[in-house]
Amino acid sequence: MTTVLKLGGSVITDKAQPETLDEANLARAVDAVADHDEPLVLVHGGGSFGHHHASQHGLSDTTGSHDPEAALAVHGAMGELNDAVVSALNECDVPALPIHPLSAGARDDAGEFAFATDSVKTLLAEGFVPVVQADVIAHAGRGVTIMSGDELVAVLAEHVEADRVGLCSGVPGVLDSDGDVIDRIASFDAVAEALGGSDATDVTGGMSAKVRTLLGMETPAWVFGIDGLKGFLDGESPGTKIRTDG
Amino acid sequence: MTTVLKLGGSVITDKAQPETLDEANLARAVDAVADHDEPLVLVHGGGSFGHHHASQHGLSDTTGSHDPEAALAVHGAMGELNDAVVSALNECDVPALPIHPLSAGARDDAGEFAFATDSVKTLLAEGFVPVVQADVIAHAGRGVTIMSGDELVAVLAEHVEADRVGLCSGVPGVLDSDGDVIDRIASFDAVAEALGGSDATDVTGGMSAKVRTLLGMETPAWVFGIDGLKGFLDGESPGTKIRTDG
Numbered sequence: 302m303t304t305v306l307k308l309g310g311s312v313i314t315d316k317a318q319p320e321t322l323d324e325a326n327l328a329r330a331v332d333a334v335a336d337h338d339e340p341l342v343l344v345h346g347g348g349s350f351g352h353h354h355a356s357q358h359g360l361s362d363t364t365g366s367h368d369p370e371a372a373l374a375v376h377g378a379m380g381e382l383n384d385a386v387v388s389a390l391n392e393c394d395v396p397a398l399p400i401h402p403l404s405a406g407a408r409d410d411a412g413e414f415a416f417a418t419d420s421v422k423t424l425l426a427e428g429f430v431p432v433v434q435a436d437v438i439a440h441a442g443r444g445v446t447i448m449s450g451d452e453l454v455a456v457l458a459e460h461v462e463a464d465r466v467g468l469c470s471g472v473p474g475v476l477d478s479d480g481d482v483i484d485r486i487a488s489f490d491a492v493a494e495a496l497g498g499s500d501a502t503d504v505t506g507g508m509s510a511k512v513r514t515l516l517g518m519e520t521p522a523w524v525f526g527i528d529g530l531k532g533f534l535d536g537e538s539p540g541t542k543i544r545t546d547g
Numbered sequence: 548m549t550t551v552l553k554l555g556g557s558v559i560t561d562k563a564q565p566e567t568l569d570e571a572n573l574a575r576a577v578d579a580v581a582d583h584d585e586p587l588v589l590v591h592g593g594g595s596f597g598h599h600h601a602s603q604h605g606l607s608d609t610t611g612s613h614d615p616e617a618a619l620a621v622h623g624a625m626g627e628l629n630d631a632v633v634s635a636l637n638e639c640d641v642p643a644l645p646i647h648p649l650s651a652g653a654r655d656d657a658g659e660f661a662f663a664t665d666s667v668k669t670l671l672a673e674g675f676v677p678v679v680q681a682d683v684i685a686h687a688g689r690g691v692t693i694m695s696g697d698e699l700v701a702v703l704a705e706h707v708e709a710d711r712v713g714l715c716s717g718v719p720g721v722l723d724s725d726g727d728v729i730d731r732i733a734s735f736d737a738v739a740e741a742l743g744g745s746d747a748t749d750v751t752g753g754m755s756a757k758v759r760t761l762l763g764m765e766t767p768a769w770v771f772g773i774d775g776l777k778g779f780l781d782g783e784s785p786g787t788k789i790r791t792d793g
Contacts, residue, residue, distance in 0.1 A: 367642070367673060367674060367675075369637055369642040369643065369644060369675065370637070372644055372675075373633070373637065373644070376644070376645070387619070391615055391616070391619065396613070396615040397615065398615060398618055398619070398622070398649065398691075399622070399647075399649070399650070400649075400650045401645075401647055401650045402650070403644065403645070403646070403650075403666065404645070404646045404647045404648070404649075404650035404651045404666055405650045405651045405663055405666060406663070406665060406666055407665040407666050407668075407669035407670075408669075409669075415663075415665045417651055417652070417661075417663025417665065417666075419652060419653040419661045419663065419685075420649065420650055420651060420652055420653050420663075420684070420685055422653070423653035423654075423655075423685035423686070423687055424653075424685045426687065427613060427685060427686075427687070427688075427689075427690050427691075428613060428690075429613075429615065429618075429685070429690075438666070439665075439666055439669035439670045439673060439675070440669070440673075441669055441672065441673070442673075443673075444673050444674075444675075445644075445673075
């Protein structure tokens with residue numbers, strides 16, 4: 302049973318303080334991962350490490366830069382967060398090793414992402430836990446652009462033929478317009494209104510885009526908060542289950 | 548005109564002192580690269596950063612480890628050297644970005660190396676200078692093993708269709724048994740005796756293995772010392788030229 306788990310930037314960092322970990326949540330996440338003994342690929346978002354550098358330099362997944370200082374600011378801050386996650390895991394005997402998408406992938410001029418996963422797949426088969434950071438990546442014609450944790454999750458789930466995908470997020474699941482957790486999502490149309498409509502600006506902290514990405518995968522996915530993480534890794538179904546075949 | 552240039556670990560580090568740069572040689576190398584305005588991929592060896600961790604943990608290109616501490620010791624030290632090279636280049640307005648082979652490649656169980664170079668090729672096309680470190684990489688059945696700078700040079704030269712390859716080394720070229728620089732090498736047999744014989748232990752600081760690797764490439768290669776670097780980048784032919792077609 303292979304799992305791809307994303308630790309959201311809003312979970313493991315304090316988004317109110319630049320480049321600050323949420324030590325308590327990171328420790329809870331590490332404990333849950335340390336109790337899990339099946340193949341696992343971790344992905345983490347940017348939180349207060351990556352986002353302010355990205356916005357300061359005007360970078361997004363489509364707007365790029367040829368300024369190496371912009372690329373190094375995001376890549377360096379994300380590398381520090383990655384180091385912190387990898388170190389915390391190794392201190393609890395999880396054999397975690399870092400993966401930097403800037404070294405491993407690129408977008409072509411149509412924006413299509415090619416991500417080499419020989420490294421991730423071989424590390425996984427050898428018993429390591431690859432820890433993949435959100436990052437800048439080379440983008441044909443645009444210099445470098447942002448590669449988000451959510452996009453990495455979708456690509457990695459396909460490459461490693463994951464059985465389950467988990468997004469540990471700052472909220473306990475995908476919320477409806479009353480703020481209640483939606484139990485299951487099988488199509489975007491059914492929840493479009495609750496998520497602000499399919500054409501609306503994404504005011505839900507990226508949840509609308511997340512749901513769309515997860516619905517595009519063949520692997521069943523769950524969105525849950527830090528309280529649901531241990532249960533998810535134990536095979537339970539916390540938060541919102543997202544699967545097109547219901 | 549695309550060039551792949553390796554800065555040897557014995558050039559840019561002080562091999563007598565653990566994890567110490569040779570600041571003077573690094574500054575000379577950066578100056579030479581800053582004057583070069585055509586596509587360039589840099590590779591660097593381990594020197595006093597990588598080698599002692601590799602030998603301490605018994606790692607080589609064939610002997611691996613499943614201990615994440617061993618992998619992280621080599622990878623972390625090489626990352627520090629890579630950071631120093633990338634920073635020094637950017638301070639002289641060379642748009643250098645880091646590439647970590649651990650993220651980008653792996654060896655299969657026959658030892659064959661698959662290295663994804665979409666990233667390097669796209670960065671190059673976008674005007675950046677990728678700086679690729681010698682590293683640990685995942686190795687099927689063996690955990691992680693060492694990927695040397697020389698092996699990376701050969702793979703990268705092929706992937707980026709390099710016109711010229713340069714190995715800036717601790718010696719002014721490939722030396723014969725009298726210690727004089729051999730001008731040209733077109734086959735291994737012609738120099739095997741000077742290099743200690745084809746079956747001998749490689750007591751020449753790896754030069755015998757380097758020559759064999761370079762003779763296996765389609766691209767012409769030069770081996771030279773730091774004094775030859777500027778000339779090499781200006782299109783001259785310093786040190787030893789290695790090319791099978793003479």
